[in-house]
Amino acid sequence: MATVTLKGIKKVYDNKVTAVHDFDLEIADKEFIVLVGPSGCGKSTTLRMVAGLEDISAGDLYIGDRRVNDVEPKDRDIAMVFQSYALYPHMTVYDNMAFALKLRKMPKDEIDRRVKEAAAILDITQYLDRKPKALSGGQRQRVAIGRAIVREPQVFLMDEPLSNLDAKLRNQMRAEIIKLRQRIDTTFIYVTHDQTEAMTLGDRIVIMKDGFIQQIGTPQEVFDEPTNMFVAGFIGTPQMNFFDGKVVKKGDGYELHTHGAVMELTKAAQEKLKAQNITEKDVTVGIRPEHVHLAEASKATLGAKVDVSEMMGSEIYLHVDADGKDVVLRIPSTELPSEWRAGIPYGTQIAFTFPPELLHLFDPETEKNILL
Amino acid sequence: MRRSSMSKALVRRETISGYLFLLPSLIFFVGFVVYPMIMCVYTSFFDATMGKDRQDIFIGLQNYKDLFKDPAFLKALKNTLVIVIVSVPVTCAFSLWVSSAIYKMRGPIRSAFRCIFYLPVVTGSVAVTVVWKWMYNNYYGIFNYIGKGLGIIEKNINWLGDERFALGCIILILLTTSVGQPIVLYVSALGNVDNSLVEAAQVDGANDLQVFWKIKWPQIMPTTLYIMVITTINSFQCFALIQLLTSGGPNHSTDTIMYYIYYQAFKLYHYGYGNAMGVILAIIIAIFSAVQFKLAKADTSY
């Protein structure tokens, strides 16, 4: 239970690779922070610097009020769950979990109490005498988590703990981590490259790319107000659609031209554009698949031809070709005409549009969101 | 029906060709390992002399009985055990110490160290022994020179000719030639220890020493076991050094079983007697190795 503060943290590896640039983040006590981003963006590096397994090249790291840049991992009072679990193969599950406590010379009965309690929480009591080799992936995962929770650490670090599990087990463990989090109530830093995990677990999400923080915010914030095209594209499945477009000043307001359609913008959006003294500007329009809907062809719709329709049960994923642009639509099956419920034939001509309050506008050059 | 009979034929064909491939090495193994071993045990029950015209006389266990009354054999046995008991732990500890110091170094430096320690292994015992013989020399040896220079010894010591020092000197040479391979093995074993285990232990609160003994040591146990076994066998079979340096002297103080076998069998032509010693040596080595396996197994099973 402690705050964690990263001030201008930077990591340059021996081979001159700068893996993390100027990382600034204040993590509140008992907050669940998720670091998310594509492979190689520096998530693990950041986590390992917090753990003390990697030197910090520049900047300051505080756990609580203590600056810990030069404190060894063993004195930081953190626990970490590794991607490979890193269970000690020569020790039983019990000894794996008791290891840290024994090192701290905790009384035997206290160790026993904590291990048994954690084992009960994680439902691994019957495996306590086994060696890790004799456990399944999911069970090893639980032991790894158990080894961390018996410590009752100030900060809990997890590096892609679920990535070695199959899809079903992953969903199950994700739910368990949410439950666990309510029980043990400490500060978490969780690394993943899976945006679903990030969205479901995090109080706040830190989205990274190439060693730079792209955005920090609650799941709602990063979903509704992505600061740039990278975040917009990274969060949400299927990915957000992007079109080329243009905003044009018309009288006192603005309208949006894209692929032949002319759309209105919200009052708030028009105010933002006005504040930036824009008269005419090329933009990238972003709209999430679930926010697109079919419509009668009109001035405000885009025309497209159906390529593939994927029936997912409650909804249909429609891949269409709009003017040579691949666009994905997510349409609840109940909104489809009955002849299309089972799938829409290839080549069908459709028209679609989207509500102005749900679209995003980005500067095509800087890729920044211009409506924020 | 047809299918299963076909696959049976296939299996038979594979088995036969398997044995055919094995045949050359099998012949070699039987001819040069199994047969001599049996002959060794067999002749140990005879008063065998390797002489052309003399008939070997069956004497049952007499050779073995004589052995345990032979003070020279008992002395050789004692010397051999001393060599083993000193050199196995020292070799293991020293090579572990060197390896854990060098395995984290950069590639070229690590290779240089490995090379230095491995050199005596590949140099060949005759060359190494010649150098040591010179270093131990009574008149112009470097040990006497340095010892006197530093004031540790007053007058020249005849290292190899003095009962008090000879065995120690032999053990010292044995050590230099036997640490090479363990170091190479340990360096790679330590390098192969999963680093995330080490990191997990550090995060769990272990200091460097605890990481070493509680994580790395159990991980390299199989290597330690292997090193102990080969060093034990090598030490038991210490022969060339003795032959080249002291011929067992002075006063049998550097006799080893291996050397005494050679002495009895090939110098005195007590062939059966020598073979009886060989059998006993083999039994002792087997017991030692089995015990080491048992002890280490208890620690390594995972």
Ligand SMILES: Nc1ncnc2c1ncn2[C@@H]1O[C@H](COP(=O)(O)OP(=O)(O)OP(=O)(O)O)[C@@H](O)[C@H]1O
């Ligand atoms: N020990 C190292 N030496 C040099 N460069 C490294 C080292 N470890 C990582 N890097 C580099 O630093 C960058 C960030 O790596 P990092 O492991 O933090 O990525 P990540 O976000 O955790 O990716 P992943 O999702 O694949 O685990 C990468 O470009 C990587 O190549």
Ligand SMILES: [Mg+2]
């Ligand atoms: Mg990583």
